[in-house]
Amino acid sequence: MHPVPPALSAAARAAVAARLRPTLAQLVRDVVADELDGEVHVPAATEVLLRRIAGMAPHLGVGMVGLTLLFDASCRPMGGPYHRLPADARARVLDRWRALPGPLASWAVFYEKMGVFAWWAVCEEAQHGDHGEVRP
Amino acid sequence: MTTHRCEVLVIGSGPGGATVAALLAEAGRDVTLVEEGPDLRIDSAPSYSLAEMDQKYRNGGLNTTFGRTQVTYLEGRCVGGASEINAALYHRPHPETLAGWARDHGIEQMSMEALLPYFQDIEQQLHVHRRAEGLSPASRRIVQGAQALSWRHTEIERFWRYQGEGPRGRRQSMSETMVPRARAAGARVHADTRIQRLLLRGRRVEGAVGRKAGPDGGRVRYQADRVVLAAGAVQSPLLLRRSGLRRNVGDNLRLHPMIRIAARFDQPVNDPSFGVPVQQVEEFKPEITLGGSHSSQPHIALWLGRQVPDRRALMERWDHIGVFYVAVQGQGRGTIRALPLLDQPLVRYDLGARDLELLGTGLQHLGRLLFAAGARQLMSPVEGRPPIERPADLGQLSDLPPGGAIAVSTIHLFSSLPMGQDPSKSATDSYGKAHGFDNLWVQDASLLPSSPGVNPQGLIMAIVRRNVAKMLSDG
Ligand SMILES: Cc1cc2nc3c(=O)[nH]c(=O)nc-3n(C[C@H](O)[C@H](O)[C@H](O)COP(=O)(O)OP(=O)(O)OC[C@H]3O[C@@H](n4cnc5c(N)ncnc54)[C@H](O)[C@@H]3O)c2cc1C
Numbered sequence: 001m002h003p004v005p006p007a008l009s010a011a012a013r014a015a016v017a018a019r020l021r022p023t024l025a026q027l028v029r030d031v032v033a034d035e036l037d038g039e040v041h042v043p044a045a046t047e048v049l050l051r052r053i054a055g056m057a058p059h060l061g062v063g064m065v066g067l068t069l070l071f072d073a074s075c076r077p078m079g080g081p082y083h084r085l086p087a088d089a090r091a092r093v094l095d096r097w098r099a100l101p102g103p104l105a106s107w108a109v110f111y112e113k114m115g116v117f118a119w120w121a122v123c124e125e126a127q128h129g130d131h132g133e134v135r136p
Numbered sequence: 137m138t139t140h141r142c143e144v145l146v147i148g149s150g151p152g153g154a155t156v157a158a159l160l161a162e163a164g165r166d167v168t169l170v171e172e173g174p175d176l177r178i179d180s181a182p183s184y185s186l187a188e189m190d191q192k193y194r195n196g197g198l199n200t201t202f203g204r205t206q207v208t209y210l211e212g213r214c215v216g217g218a219s220e221i222n223a224a225l226y227h228r229p230h231p232e233t234l235a236g237w238a239r240d241h242g243i244e245q246m247s248m249e250a251l252l253p254y255f256q257d258i259e260q261q262l263h264v265h266r267r268a269e270g271l272s273p274a275s276r277r278i279v280q281g282a283q284a285l286s287w288r289h290t291e292i293e294r295f296w297r298y299q300g301e302g303p304r305g306r307r308q309s310m311s312e313t314m315v316p317r318a319r320a321a322g323a324r325v326h327a328d329t330r331i332q333r334l335l336l337r338g339r340r341v342e343g344a345v346g347r348k349a350g351p352d353g354g355r356v357r358y359q360a361d362r363v364v365l366a367a368g369a370v371q372s373p374l375l376l377r378r379s380g381l382r383r384n385v386g387d388n389l390r391l392h393p394m395i396r397i398a399a400r401f402d403q404p405v406n407d408p409s410f411g412v413p414v415q416q417v418e419e420f421k422p423e424i425t426l427g428g429s430h431s432s433q434p435h436i437a438l439w440l441g442r443q444v445p446d447r448r449a450l451m452e453r454w455d456h457i458g459v460f461y462v463a464v465q466g467q468g469r470g471t472i473r474a475l476p477l478l479d480q481p482l483v484r485y486d487l488g489a490r491d492l493e494l495l496g497t498g499l500q501h502l503g504r505l506l507f508a509a510g511a512r513q514l515m516s517p518v519e520g521r522p523p524i525e526r527p528a529d530l531g532q533l534s535d536l537p538p539g540g541a542i543a544v545s546t547i548h549l550f551s552s553l554p555m556g557q558d559p560s561k562s563a564t565d566s567y568g569k570a571h572g573f574d575n576l577w578v579q580d581a582s583l584l585p586s587s588p589g590v591n592p593q594g595l596i597m598a599i600v601r602r603n604v605a606k607m608l609s610d611g
Contacts, residue, residue, distance in 0.1 A: 034446065034447045034448045035447060048186060051190070052196050055190070055195050055198065056195050056196070057195050057199065057478070057480035058478050058480065059478055059482065060195075060199075060200065105540050106206060106540050109519065109540060109543075113438055113543070114198075116434075116438055117434045117435075117437065118186075118434075119437075120433050120434035120436075120437040120438075120451075121185075121186050121433075122186075123433065124433045124434055125186070
């Protein structure tokens with residue numbers, strides 16, 4: 001599966017995913033910086049995020065893709081894209097987005113929450129098998 | 137385009153639709169039950185896992201309302217609907233809620249007395265009971281806190297077949313109960329098929345058109361003598377709007393807003409083998425419910441939030457942390473609208489000042505409960521605020537800011553096609569028959585006139601059973 005919009009061809013969707021992947025991977029690294037050792041589970045968690053965005057209702061998914069691209073573009077004056085910025089600049093730009101109004105702040109909160117959730121979900125699956133409620 | 141013919145077309149296989157399909161098929165009707173999502177075994181994926189979210193949740197579990205404060209919501213999308221992914225907690229409603237609906241909406245036969253036989257039937261057939269043995273550590277903490285504060289609390293019964301000692305067992309979801317009953321009585325189940333529009337002519341609905349997914353997919357058409365819409369509180373009004381019906385359709389969405397917080401204890405409180413904690417505090421119901429949530433590592437990390445210092449150290453002792461919730465009987469109101477060219481709706485909800493006030497009060501109660509149960513630290517549900525370490529600091533939870541700083545969610549949505557006798561205020565009559573139609577019914581969560589303040593599946597099923605009895609007696 002690839003990110004929205006679903007009306008795009010498979011090739012176009014793959015291109016959008018390829019464009020988003022480095023930014024999302026860096027966001028995952030940054031939101032789990034406390035607990036991260038090296039690159040462990042970052043690629044898998046990034047794919048979870050891409051799948052989640054692909055699965056959203058189109059009017060939300062298109063917005064997520066658009067805001068992610070806008071976020072990256074907003075890093076350009078600082079020498080971006082986001083994943084090429086040094087750590088302190090990345091922290092500053094994320095802080096700035098958190099303080100913006102409405103959907104821009106929601107965008108930052110989304111990645112903070114979903115990035116952490118996805119990374120820990122992948123860790124849990126890797127450690128223990130997938131831990132759901134016990135079933136026969 | 138493939139065309140199917142049946143006497144009764146039921147759209148949606150959640151607790152509403154599966155119940156209708158089983159009862160009508162058992163009464164000898166020729167029934168086709170159409171479900172957009174896949175037909176999967178209850179154990180096709182572990183509960184609350186990424187795999188389950190991919191398989192059984194609409195949009196992978198990421199839906200949100202628009203409005204000043206966004207509310208994220210979950211919907212099931214598979215044979216059995218949300219009964220396949222829910223916690224299976226069962227409640228009879230407060231009798232006063234039913235009496236209020238009868239009084240305020242003129243609904244006939246709406247009282248505990250009238251619904252009692254249906255509740256009893258569900259309780260027997262879906263194995264509603266308490267667990268066979270001891271409580272999970274998180275449930276024990278809820279009991280400890282409630283006892284220390286002299287608050288009423290109870291273990292919630294579940295749609296569950298417990299097996300032997302321990303928490304093991306099988307959820308009595310629709311795919312385990314009503315769907316097999318429907319099939320055994322001759323109903324056909326068409327999974328992976330989304331209905332896109334009803335075929336309306338004057339006072340009659342002649343069938344529906346939709347699309348089947350997958351390699352053998354394509355356009356499908358159903359011709360039916362009667363159509364029962366049971367696609368859930370968001371999708372049912374969407375389908376009616378797409379079909380050109382507007383009056384009282386999707387104008388009155390209600391929900392139970394919910395906020396979760398993570399609490400850290402000195403001792404382990406978290407044993408995932410027990411599943412969801414089954415204790416709830418009864419003291420403030422139906423306005424406010426306090427209880428425990430699923431607390432796996434990813435969920436704990438999520439609710440610890442950004443502002444906790446040293447999440448790594450906390451996560452190393454994740455079994456000392458539990459996630460708890462406050463849910464309130466929402467007073468706000470929302471709308472569901474079709475969007476041009478898109479098959480998903482725009483859902484708006486205005487989380488009113490009263491909702492925020494109740495959530496704030498509920499969070500303070502929850503904080504008191506958890507400190508009384510031995511919690512050392514509560515992670516603030518407000519973005520950017522530090523953890524709370526003393527009961528004296530709970531006051532800060534009373535002024536919740538509107539907007540994105542709090543994570544409000546819901547798993548209980550209703551009232552988007554409310555029943556009632558007055559066609560100017562409701563979408564259906566007292567038994568779910570759509571106003572202005574001779575052969576169209578709604579039978580799902582959309583019918584409830586307002587938020588019931590309790591876990592709703594049992595109530596939805598009881599009302600639907602009552603309505604099917606009326607359909608059958610009317611011929
Ligand atoms: C995570 C979660 C936990 C919950 N926990 C509890 C609990 O512990 N106790 C409780 O009482 N309640 C609980 N609930 C709420 C309860 O599950 C719902 O209130 C109940 O399932 C609603 O039943 P329904 O028949 O109205 O619709 P749903 O269960 O939503 O089913 C509707 C079905 O219709 C299908 N559908 C939708 N549109 C179409 C279409 N166009 N064509 C074909 N099919 C369509 C959907 O895919 C879905 O399968 C929970 C809900 C969730 C999401």
